[in-house]
Amino acid sequence: MNENKKSALKLRINAVGEKLKKNNMEFYYAETAKDVCPIVESLMKEGDTVTHGGSVSMAECGINELLNSGRYNYLDRSKAQSREEVEEIYRKAFSADVYISSANAITEDGVLYNVDGNSNRIAAIAFGPASVIIIAGYNKIVRDLKAAEVRVKTEAAPPNCVRLSCETYCAEKGKCVSLSKADHQMSDGCGGDGRICCNYLISAQQRHKGRIKVIIVGEELGF
Numbered sequence: 001m002n003e004n005k006k007s008a009l010k011l012r013i014n015a016v017g018e019k020l021k022k023n024n025m026e027f028y029y030a031e032t033a034k035d036v037c038p039i040v041e042s043l044m045k046e047g048d049t050v051t052h053g054g055s056v057s058m059a060e061c062g063i064n065e066l067l068n069s070g071r072y073n074y075l076d077r078s079k080a081q082s083r084e085e086v087e088e089i090y091r092k093a094f095s096a097d098v099y100i101s102s103a104n105a106i107t108e109d110g111v112l113y114n115v116d117g118n119s120n121r122i123a124a125i126a127f128g129p130a131s132v133i134i135i136a137g138y139n140k141i142v143r144d145l146k147a148a149e150v151r152v153k154t155e156a157a158p159p160n161c162v163r164l165s166c167e168t169y170c171a172e173k174g175k176c177v178s179l180s181k182a183d184h185q186m187s188d189g190c191g192g193d194g195r196i197c198c199n200y201l202i203s204a205q206q207r208h209k210g211r212i213k214v215i216i217v218g219e220e221l222g223f
Helices: 003-022 033-042 056-060 063-067 083-095 120-126 145-163 169-173
Strands: 026-030 049-052 098-101 105-107 112-116 131-137 199-203 212-217
Touching: 003 026, 003 212, 026 033, 033 063, 033 131, 033 212, 049 063, 049 083, 056 063, 056 131, 083 120, 098 120, 105 145, 112 120, 112 145, 120 131, 120 199, 145 169
Parallel strands: 026 212, 049 098, 098 131, 131 212
Antiparallel strands: 105 112, 112 199
């Protein structure tokens, strides 16, 4: 990235970081994806019970290798042998020491926006784990909640539905069917069984200061 562009981007990220801190969330800046792992490592203790949502951003930063180091009690749903075992890990997440996820969007006024199908991810972000670590590329920053809604319907949900082999309108057309309506609402969408936009979480000012830690990366990550 051009150095002038990088400097301007860092200013924007830090401005969002200040808003996150005002909302009682911790903020960390990582210049590249390679810089994320040391930050995450500093936010965990050896022996911590750790799990995570289905985050492409997390995988792009190499966090899985850290979690598999043997230093943590890693609840790894990829090793589950059945759907029942996966759901058991979902429930165990509520008593985890650390939960790692990304965000679908972060507004310029320091609010996290997340949309889920199974909703285990947004449930854990909202309540349960003692510490929540959010990893997000700068591409997740949007002006406001309306822009966050559109981002999910155009940039996040379509590729995620393709990744998860969900038969949805957005997987086929590249955007949510609701965008064809001039007065579309946040919760509008398709009606199929494969829909992944089922529940919505807006994380504004937090009552428990510092529980949520947000790492914003100066590179594009995830969907």
